[in-house]
Amino acid sequence: MIERRGIVLDLDDLHDEWPGLLHQANLNVLGLHNWSPEPEIRSKIDAMIRFFESAEGFRLANRLNNLSIGLEFELHAMCWLLPGEYYRRHPHWFRMDESGERTPHDNFCPSSEDALEVVRDHAIRLARKLQPTTGRYYMWQDDNKPWCRCESCRTYSDSDQNLLVMNAILEAVRTVDRHAKLSYLAYMATLESPPAKVRPHEGIFLEIAGPGIHRMNESGARGAAGDELFQQALARNLSIFGTEDAQVLEYWLDVSLQSRWRKPVSKLRFEEAAAARDIAYYRSQGIRSITSFGVFLDESYFQRHGIPPVEAYGRRLE
């Protein structure tokens, strides 16, 4: 059996039916994600914090706990960890773009020790506010955005810059949770080439996004089991990060991707046999932690299309 069997939903997808359905499907991890049109990504994290401080949030957390379902927060967090408001006074903390301009948008300059200090402080704050019950933290870079091209950063690939920042975040989070582990997300620009100059600190684990997102514009896209380029990228990443804690983030239940992130969504097409082949492939690579996005499977989805095939997915992970 796959040890960690999860689904990743957006905060807005939560409703009363979810905990029971996860239990029936024998899933043991619920990840919460801050999907949002770009300007709202940061305020979505604030909304999540408020939710888990509310009575409703407490109730949900308790219910999951009683069902032995872990709760995690899978967040694009960089814009929260280093807010753009600092840009006016400290432009050199921020990313240099290809034309040599500093910009408050998209990640920041990891060569700036002062910027890293602010990121560490905010990471501690976020770890306290949204503490996972599994010890696994996810404070991803800005969604599919470039890293810094300044003189000091430019010889570091996006993968290296991302890992450098994740190492710093982990160090900070471990001051509040000694056994914390932190995801390094291999996705888009960081998928093909793992970090070459920076080494992962103990406690960093590989999280790799499945090929569904990387091949969305290609016809005849195959799943992980039939995608040789993806398999090579996975092998390269596993050789750097190790297999023990490695985690897959798939798209089998992601109706938001199938509907190109527009609501109302059409009915989810869950290709069970293909998912089963992919799962068998991941298992053969020694991966014991598998999750799938299920973003936009919200209450109105249940009303419109009925209960999504989460139990069928769960069975395949057994």
Ligand SMILES: [Zn+2]
């Ligand atoms: Zn830089």
